[in-house]
Amino acid sequence: MDASGDAPILEAKDLTRKFGDFTAVDHLTLSVSNGEIFGLIGPNGAGKTTSIKMLTTLLPITSGSATIAGHDVQKEPAAVRHSIGYVPQLISADAQVTGYENLWVFARLYAIPREERERRIEEALDFMGLAEVQNLLVKNYSGGMIRRLEIAQALMHRPHILFLDEPTVGLDPLARDAVWEQIERLRSRYGTSIVMTTHYLEEAERLCQRVGVLHRGRLVGLGTPAALKAGLGRADATLEDVFAQFAGEGESISGGYREAGRTRRVAVRLE
């Protein structure tokens, strides 16, 4: 499971997912290098979550291939699961138990050795600034605290790469800043590579070394935020302009009722 050196931590080649006749992700090819924060941006229904679900072994791949930390996602799903952490867009912490108990369960599911377990849990709580509330039931947490707890759950086993699906959706600006800060510290302290999806361009600009623009399942732009902006040939271009350029102006019709409902429900619960 050697991920050191210059080999990319993630490589996807022609990754494709179809649902019936609908192609949700269309020949996605990209690589993420060790220690990089990579952003996938695009409107709702562009294929961001579907891409992440394929890379995290949750969704079968229709065609193409992907490797993470040298392991083939389709052939070695168990090894891939040991190498990754995933924070889904929807709430994934359990509200009925405490913050500590949420971490305890995942420390055991990831088979962190008993003698190491307490130390890892404590470290994750400290790192995410949750030590003081660890014995409160999560239903009493704020939205920002829940997000930080979920990230803590996903990093206790020291993944090579962390997938964050819309990490700050539904958070107020202060809580969002706190989560951004933790993501940056996560990379500087542990060297964890991060793949995040977002449709907040400010977020991509602040955190990501490179971004990929997804539109209707296809990767239509790829580069550093600066290079993408420079490519537009206007001095004052923003990432919004890049987005509009690649994704078109019109509102996306995909996503639909269920997607909208879920996103809003997350926002409400995170209040």
Next chain:
Amino acid sequence: MSPSVSSELARGRPTPPGRLSEWVGQAGAIVGLEARKLAHDPSELLFRAVQPALWLVIFGGVFSQIHVIPTGAYSYLQFLTPGILAQSVLFIAIFYGIASIRERELGIITKFLVSPTPRVILVGARGLSASMRGLSQALIVVLLALALGVGLNFSPLALLGVVVAVVLGSALFSTLSMIIASIVKTQERFLGIGQLLTMPLFFASSAIYPLSLMPSWLRPVALANPLTYLVDALRTLMLPGEIGQFPLYVDFGVLFGVTVLLTVIESKLYPRMAQ
């Protein structure tokens, strides 16, 4: 990444899966999580005590008076008590899948599924978790029976057998419930099907009357109903003397075999909850 950090990473990362102790630890985590949930909010367990109390006190009380159900050397309440325990196990387990649906609507299931826990461990441990609710019902039914003066067999071996039977029965029906949840995926449809299933399973079993009393078309249905074997095992174990229709190894064999089969089926279906 500095050398010290990467060596720390390498040291801290568990070896690839495949070890039995790892699986036991993972199953223990799932069961432990459920235990902590129940400890934080035991109200459901208390509400669940009402229904078996009604059945034993009112239904049992009335039918004991009129002597229409032939139960041999046993009083009707004696005959009924194991049946009501089996019924409570069924009723509490058959809605267990609602938890899967809630966890799917949030993102909790995806987080379980990206962990390196084998699917069959995730599902099997959920089935075992459900048995904690079933066991709490067993305690309540036994206490009620004691209060009503029902003569039961309290030998340690029999009690151990009751615990095993309740664990198996809970795992069986909760896994069936999770299968339904994995197929229908929404709460509304799930509740409809749950309601639809419970009464036929209950009435087409020997819970409240012996098989011999059933019309001939119903008997094969009862024989194909796993609840019949749970009732039979509990009746054999809880009552003094020989009353069971089948030997205990048949009862336990059926319960265990069906539970394993359902667990294997659900471990194929469960990952679809995250797609």
